[in-house]
Amino acid sequence: MTNITTKRISKQCNFYYRKGDLMPYEEDLKHEFKRHTSMAVEDLPPWTQEYGSRTKRSISRSINAFLNSELGGTVYLGVSDAGVINGLKLSLFQKDHLRVNLDNLMRRYKPPVSPERYQIHFVPVVPSDASEADAIRIFSKVQKEELSSDERRWQNGHLCQTYENCWCIPERQSLYDSTPFQDYVAEIELKPWDPEKMKWNYVTPNVNIQPFYSNEEGNVFIRTLASNVLCDDQEIVKRTRRKVAQFYNLRINSIKEQIKQLES
Template sequence: MDDAVTVMAATQRRVYTRGSVLPFEEDETREFKGHRNIAAEDIPPWVHQGLSREASTRKPVSRNLNAFLNTGRGGTVYCGVDDNGRVLGMHLTRYQKDHVRLSVRDTLRRYQPAVPDDRHRITFVPVVSAADGQHRPREFAYEASRRKKRHLVATSNYCWCDAEAKARSHVGGTTARSPDGESRPMARSLAVSRGRVARDSDGDSAPSGPSL
């Protein structure tokens, strides 16, 4: 079970099916990303070594956010979606979702001029396999104390949340079936708008209202 990101109607909880293709293509307001490197500093060193095709094509999400801001039209980055619009999803623990939120906020605050927090919104959209249908496992609360642990942003170094997620996947065999439901794969969308948009309060899921 995975999550991806999206735009949705108000009362309906949106879910993506893994392997499905989004009904639109990349353009000036939409970008698909198979990774979640938000800032330029998040790009791992091997990318810069130019050893693979990936090396020459991986660009941070911040580049697109910057472009969306500069056009004045805003836009949405879909992470966990390949170049062809196919929904892959990505495994993210709740702590890693916190990390993504912090990383985006940190990145936008470092822009000149800084981008106010209310000009972006992050939505985590569940990705299910075709066999799962709309079923989502119940999510359990995570530990408040651990949520206070500082995340390492603006660096390609491993943060504790990534190290923990990796360790878990080794122990558990498959994070997708983690009994606590925290490690389900997710995809997410980052929307930047010209005007005010709803912020996600605590929230990792339940996107509401249309994106841009």
């Protein structure tokens, strides 16, 4: 006899998730789940990369693929491949650590990614049996924590581009602090290219189309359904041509329209 329990599906909700719930979507064109926080390739411990059997892939690959897609996308840290919300235990300093590491990674892309294209949100994960009132209390508590002026936030920098432990990891931090850490889903949101607000002028100054970013390894990924595919130079050229053609076709059509109005 098998005992099958139906997992509850978490409502798409802006300010908290419930532990053990399922995400309201699966991994697809716009959503990717990760259980770890290794942002860049250097953050992956070598023992997960050796002997040709990679057991871990950096978050950077997914970030890169979403930046290069027209829809953008979100990487959710603290969610299993199957979409189960486990959350990550993060202190205030570890949240800062992830922010610093994301900014550092975005500066290493070519071209560098401007801050308006990405954002990291820390959404608290509340216990499965928490009441609505408890959830709101937890939410307000973490909001308040974000405003903390604890001077360790400004004095201690965070290690980037290494798998070595930063001062902010729990074992080390507990030397100073013994408060239990809140669970979070860290959502890294990559916004779609907006030609009205975003600009880059290296190759096509007159045509403000979305650039193809290469990541810290010099690779360009694109997002297809639920995976990140390495893109070669030929493919990038083909896609860029298509975007430039789209750009000029829009312009040609609008000029044709203007001519038609002048003639009538």
